[in-house]
Amino acid sequence: AGTIEIAPSILSADFGKLADEIAEVTAAGVKIVHLDVMDAHFVPNLTIGPPVIASLRRHSDLVFDSHLMISEPDRYVEAFAKAGVDNITFHIEVVDDPEAMVSRIRDLGCTVGVTLNPQTPVEAIEKVAPLCDMVLVMTVHPGFGGQQFMPDAARKIADVRRIVGPNVRIEVDGGIDPDTTPIVVAYGADTLVAGNAIFGRPDRAAAIDAIRRAIE
Numbered sequence: 001a002g003t004i005e006i007a008p009s010i011l012s013a014d015f016g017k018l019a020d021e022i023a024e025v026t027a028a029g030v031k032i033v034h035l036d037v038m039d040a041h042f043v044p045n046l047t048i049g050p051p052v053i054a055s056l057r058r059h060s061d062l063v064f065d066s067h068l069m070i071s072e073p074d075r076y077v078e079a080f081a082k083a084g085v086d087n088i089t090f091h092i093e094v095v096d097d098p099e100a101m102v103s104r105i106r107d108l109g110c111t112v113g114v115t116l117n118p119q120t121p122v123e124a125i126e127k128v129a130p131l132c133d134m135v136l137v138m139t140v141h142p143g144f145g146g147q148q149f150m151p152d153a154a155r156k157i158a159d160v161r162r163i164v165g166p167n168v169r170i171e172v173d174g175g176i177d178p179d180t181t182p183i184v185v186a187y188g189a190d191t192l193v194a195g196n197a198i199f200g201r202p203d204r205a206a207a208i209d210a211i212r213r214a215i216e
């Protein structure tokens with residue numbers, strides 16, 4: 001596992017002032033911002049797409065970590081790469097040829113993540129995971145911020161770590177806060193997505209510090 005990074009998810013931010021929200025977490029020292037893309041098809045919710053991300057790109061130098069909760073990632077990865085994301089994470093549940101998808105995303109100049117829903121077994125990503133830069137383990141059903149952490153899904157982190165070894169990042173997403181952070185770090189996660197626990201609080205720097213203190 002690498003150094004532990006906190007990746008605030010803007011899903012719980014004020015969408016009317018996203019650039020300011022990102023500046024606030026940047027000032028608090030984070031290096032990554034997590035961008036949740038939803039298509040109202042793979043998940044029952046709708047968020048942002050390439051135009052908003054391209055606009056944000058002009059306001060931020062953070063690593064843009066895009067999480068594509070969309071049914072046909074193959075049709076849109078190029079648009080996200082052009083919008084300026086650094087990492088593209090796709091869902092294994094909707095991709096027929098994951099290895100081809102990894103090459104495609106790399107050819108677009110981005111790093112690659114693969115992710116799996118809470119009910120998807122680790123076996124589904126066993127072959128492709130070692131080829132990726134990152135594996136994202138979902139600890140809620142994707143679609144909404146502020147849901148409750150699922151401990152059984154988090155246990156998969158340890159299995160993923162055994163499969164990928166130390167050099168692939170393991171990101172965890174869903175219900176991450178100062179209480180759940182020590183659990184997922186103990187399992188081997190090194191990239192912590194937090195939406196509600198950061199943007200749901202008035203003092204984002206204090207919220208980020210609280211997560212950091214939970215792993216010291």
Ligand code: DX5
Nearest residue numbers: 009011142143146175195196
């Ligand atoms: C959920 C998204 C998450 C979400 C996490 O579908 O993928 O990134 O923002 O939100 P919290 O941290 O509030 O559970």
Ligand code: ZN
Nearest residue numbers: 009036067173
């Ligand atoms: Zn996410």
